[in-house]
Amino acid sequence: MDLSKVSDQITKVLVTEEQINEKVAELAAELDKKYADKDVLLVGVLKGAVMFMADLSRAMQIPVQMDWMAVSSYGSGTVSSGVVRILKDLDADVLGRHVVIVEDIIDSGLTLSWLVGNLEARGAASVEVVALLRKPAAAKVEVNVGLVGFDIPNEFVVGYGLDYAERYRTLKGVAVLSPAVYS
Template sequence: MDLSSVEKDIEKVLVTEEQIKVRISELAAELDQHYADKRPLLLGVLKGAVMVMADLSRAMQIPVEMDWMAISSYGSGTVSSGVVRILKDLDTDVIGRHVLIVEDIIDSGLTLSWLIANLEARGAASVKVVALLRKPDAAKVEVNVAWVGFDIPNEFVVGYGLDYAERYRTLKDVAVLSPAVYS
């Protein structure tokens, strides 16, 4: 989806399609080097991480495996409480595996913190995180994120997998959604 089809709903573009492509390539090269002697399991968190996972895995040059989880954190409105429910679990056993969680965005860090602890408890050899976007000002808990594409302000963003009410997910850029759309 091009910006022109939804520009009335967008305040500003934070990260362009071209910037995303360049940064994904850079991240892939870093991951290739880090995991050169391992066969990492890329774990995508549905649904937002679909675009990042697809582009990142295609840009990597080493063999990887992929799996998906869908998790939901309870809370009022858009606020995560950190209480997590697994909606779709992994199909792959992680015992002894090097797991790389692929995230679209990190806000509070509560759900991600839970997921890391869960995977470690399942016996993963290592658990690391790569995220396209991070909102440092929204963090409620500190999460060790090994690779970050872009730090962005604490604003409501859509595009490149991120949605509002299942809309805007296929927008090629990451953009700030106008509050008039969701207020």
């Protein structure tokens, strides 16, 4: 869906569809170079990374496998509990493989930090994070991120997989959601 369809619900566009397409191609090329001739498993973090994972994997020129995880540290609240639960685990074994976690956005880094440690403990040859978006001002823990598409301000954003109440995921860009929508 075009951002123009929800212009009354957003305050500003941070990343356009064109910028995303260019960045995805750039990130895919970097991953191709880094992981040529390696056994790569892309692990998408549900649900937000679906759009990014689909576009990134199709832009890559090396053979990769894909799998998905869903993890949560929020329970029914809006503030992280600090306890991570696996809602959907991987079907693939990561032992000896090069795992690339594909994330839509890095916010506090708490859940992602736990996920990296979990996959390393399962015996992955390496674990790297590639994220489309990162909010440096929101970081609570240091997460070693291999590749980042865009650093953005610490504002509530939607689009390109990111949602509010399961809406806005299909927007073709990333925009700041108007506080009037969620307050």
